Amino acid sequence: MGDKIMKKSISILMAGLLSIAAVTAFAADQGVPFPEGYRNWLHAKSMLIQPGHALENPFQGLHHVYANKQAEAGLKTGKYADGSVLVFDLLQYQEKDKTIQEGERKLVGVMLKDAKKFAATGGWGFEGFAGNSKTERLVKDGGTSCFACHASEQKTDYVFSQYRP
Amino acid sequence: MGDKIMKKSISILMAGLLSIAAVTAFAADQGVPFPEGYRNWLHAKSMLIQPGHALENPFQGLHHVYANKQAEAGLKTGKYADGSVLVFDLLQYQEKDKTIQEGERKLVGVMLKDAKKFAATGGWGFEGFAGNSKTERLVKDGGTSCFACHASEQKTDYVFSQYRP
Numbered sequence: 575m576g577d578k579i580m581k582k583s584i585s586i587l588m589a590g591l592l593s594i595a596a597v598t599a600f601a602a603d604q605g606v607p608f609p610e611g612y613r614n615w616l617h618a619k620s621m622l623i624q625p626g627h628a629l630e631n632p633f634q635g636l637h638h639v640y641a642n643k644q645a646e647a648g649l650k651t652g653k654y655a656d657g658s659v660l661v662f663d664l665l666q667y668q669e670k671d672k673t674i675q676e677g678e679r680k681l682v683g684v685m686l687k688d689a690k691k692f693a694a695t696g697g698w699g700f701e702g703f704a705g706n707s708k709t710e711r712l713v714k715d716g717g718t719s720c721f722a723c724h725a726s727e728q729k730t731d732y733v734f735s736q737y738r739p
Numbered sequence: 740m741g742d743k744i745m746k747k748s749i750s751i752l753m754a755g756l757l758s759i760a761a762v763t764a765f766a767a768d769q770g771v772p773f774p775e776g777y778r779n780w781l782h783a784k785s786m787l788i789q790p791g792h793a794l795e796n797p798f799q800g801l802h803h804v805y806a807n808k809q810a811e812a813g814l815k816t817g818k819y820a821d822g823s824v825l826v827f828d829l830l831q832y833q834e835k836d837k838t839i840q841e842g843e844r845k846l847v848g849v850m851l852k853d854a855k856k857f858a859a860t861g862g863w864g865f866e867g868f869a870g871n872s873k874t875e876r877l878v879k880d881g882g883t884s885c886f887a888c889h890a891s892e893q894k895t896d897y898v899f900s901q902y903r904p
Contacts (some may be wrong), residue, residue, distance in 0.1 A: 613904065617782035617803065619841055638782065672792035672872035674839075676784055676903070706904070738841070739778065739871070 604716055606686045606701035608708040612661040615640040618649060618735045620669065629723075636667040636681050638734045644687070649737035652730055654697075658687040660733065679706050682713075685724075685733070695721035698730040703720065769881055771851045771866035773873040776827040780805040783814060783900045787832065787839070794888075797877075800845050801832040804900045809852075814902035817895055819862075823852040825898065844871050849890075850898070860886035861897040 618639040634685065640661040641649055648654035662686055666677030682703040689697040700720035702712030724732040730735055783804040790799055805826040806814055813819035826849055831842030847868040855860040863883030870873040878885065889897040 595817070614781055616779055617805075620785055620801065620803065621841065622787070622839035624837040624839070630837075636785070638785065640782075672789040672795075674787035676786065 603711060604699050604701060604713065605688075605691065606684050606699040606713075608683070608703055609640075609642070609659050609661050609684050612640045612642070612659070612663070612682075615642050615661070616646045616649075618660075619738060620644075632681065633664060635664045636674070636676060637662055637664045639663070641735075646737075648687075648731065648733070649735065654687045654731045654733065656688050658685075660685045660735065681705065681712060683720075687731075692717070694718075696724065696728075698724070698732055761788070768876060769864050769866060769878065770853075770856065770866040771849050771878075773868055774805075774807070774824050774826050774847070774849050775873075777805045777824070777828070777847075780807050780826070781811045781814075783825075784812075784903060793867075797846065798829060800829045801839070801841060802829045802831050804828070806900075811902075813852075813896065813898070814900065819852045821853050821899065823850075825850045825900065839843045846870065846877060852896075857882070861889065861893075863889070863897055 575711040618641050620636065620638045622636045623629060623634050625636065630652060642657075642659045643664060644655045645658040648658045662694050663682055664680040666680055668675050668677050684699075684701045684703070686692075686701075687697055688699060692699040696716040698717070698721070700713055700717030704710040704712055721732070724734070727734055730736070783806050785801065787801045788799050792799065798859050799805050803890060805828060807822075807824045809820045810823035813823050818888045826847060828847055829845040831845055833840050849864075849866045849868070851857075851866075852862055853864060854895040857864040860882040863882070863886070865878055865885035867877030869877055886897070889899070892899055894900070
């Protein structure tokens with residue numbers, strides 16, 4: 575291969591890689607930030623999903639749902655103002671000695687309400703962060719698959735969790 | 740039985756009942772108030788206790804531990820200031836369709852730190868409230884039996900829970 579052809583091939587390859595990187599970056603950040611401070615928000619409820627459940631991958635584990643102040647109001651009224659954030663904090667668990675105990679964090683799921691920005695997915699932006707990372711984003715389809723499942727909950731503005739005192 | 744004897748018997752009976760009531764009232768309130776607002780405190784951790792566990796009665800269920808601001812600092816430093824409150828919120832659970840879901844509340848356990856007042860039980864006052872009641876108290880022995888179990892955790896000021904981010 576001549577030098578010129580080699581250089582051209584490399585440029586084309588680089589351009590291709592940059593395009594992929596750009597698309598990936600776009601797909602990986604829909605504008606739902608990591609929910610800083612959520613561990614001090616209202617703990618709305620918890621649930622454990624076992625192996626064999628339809629949502630086993632990726633949701634098998636013990637999850638806790640947290641709500642910021644706007645989402646707390648939403649849980650109580652059924653209407654979520656823009657800025658409402660719900661967090662789905664998914665932990666592994668260990669079953670031993672007649673107990674089930676919390677393990678490592680698997681992912682942090684986030685729903686952020688912005689009726690205009692996320693109109694295509696019910697007014698909610700969906701994101702997931704891997705393990706304890708605040709930057710490794712898991713949602714690659716703009717939240718379409720998340721919303722497909724949440725769509726059944728239209729009556730409660732697409733939120734599964736219900737307030738309990 | 741003559742009227743006089745009858746009256747005397749009734750007085751003795753009444754005095755006896757009043758004494759019992761007084762003792763019960765004393766035994767039923769060690770000065771640990773219901774932890775108003777705890778559902779908005781830090782959710783420290785959760786754990787599930789299954790049938791067959793040594794603490795099955797009364798702690799079988801899914802429990803969530805909540806900490807007020809002072810207790811949150813205590814979880815992080817290992818030292819609990821007076822006024823620290825930890826809540827053990829115990830719910831029933833239902834296992835179905837490859838999930839474990841929260842059920843009704845069984846009891847609300849409370850630890851209140853007051854080093855002087857509760858010196859006999861490691862500086863902690865212990866109380867339990869039945870179900871969703873804020874008045875039906877469960878601890879009848881001044882917290883002695885609670886403390887007997889917590890005594891193993893002297894290194895962390897008698898607190899089992901550990902902080903996790």
